Amino acid sequence: MKTRTLIAALACTAAFQAPVAHAADDPGVLIACGTTAEDRVTSRGDALVRSQSWLDAQVPYSQQACHENEYGSYRTDCSGYVSMAWGLTHSRTTATLRDVATEIPRADLRPGDALLASYHAALFVRWADEAQSEPVVREQTGPDGAPPVERKWTAQTASAYTPIRYYRVTEG
Incomplete structure (x- = not known):
């Protein structure tokens, strides 16, 4: 029970776009969500x-x-949300999303890519500005009970994240 409490306390949250550490352990081990046979081509x-x-x-x-x-x-946390959007076999964590993605240049971000930090992940939707510095993202954020949102990040917030692309994404 202490591990669950720790995980809940260290939940990824961007409600105020402030960094919050994730628990080192994979919460998926404690939370038995369903799985699929293989990562989807999405x-x-x-x-x-x-x-x-x-x-x-x-x-x-x-x-x-x-x-x-x-x-x-x-x-139903940030990395579970990105895992669902991509059609992964199971809910990954911010530490393990990199196992199914590759880092890309910020200028190459396209809808369906993600922005990742050690404490949070969000799905990229589009650029809000011509300078391509303020992304519009969809994210599952805390606190507990809060619904996912689509919103514009500031350039400062976006600069703290690494752009990544799912390894089985198609352009179609």
Whole structure:
């Protein structure tokens, strides 16, 4: 129980776009969300449709819960949200999303890519400005019970994140 309490206390949150550390342990070990046989090949459009499903359902944030819909069952935190959007076999953590993605130049960000830090992950939707410094993202943020949001990040916030691309994304 102490581990669950620690995980909940260290939940990834960007409600105020402030860094919060993740627990070193993978919460997926404690939370038995469903899995699929293999990571999906996912188009950029599919990733946006899948991510919109949680916005529409107002899925509440929690590192101790799963949400199941037509796209599978995933942990309802930031990395679980990106895992669901990409169609991964299971909910990854901010530390393990890199295992299925590659770092890309910021200028190459496209819808369905992600912005990642050790404490948070968000799905890239589009640029809000011509200078490509302020991304619009979709993210599952805390505190517990808060629904996912789509919002514009400041250039300063975005600069703290590494752009990554899912290894099985297609342009279709």
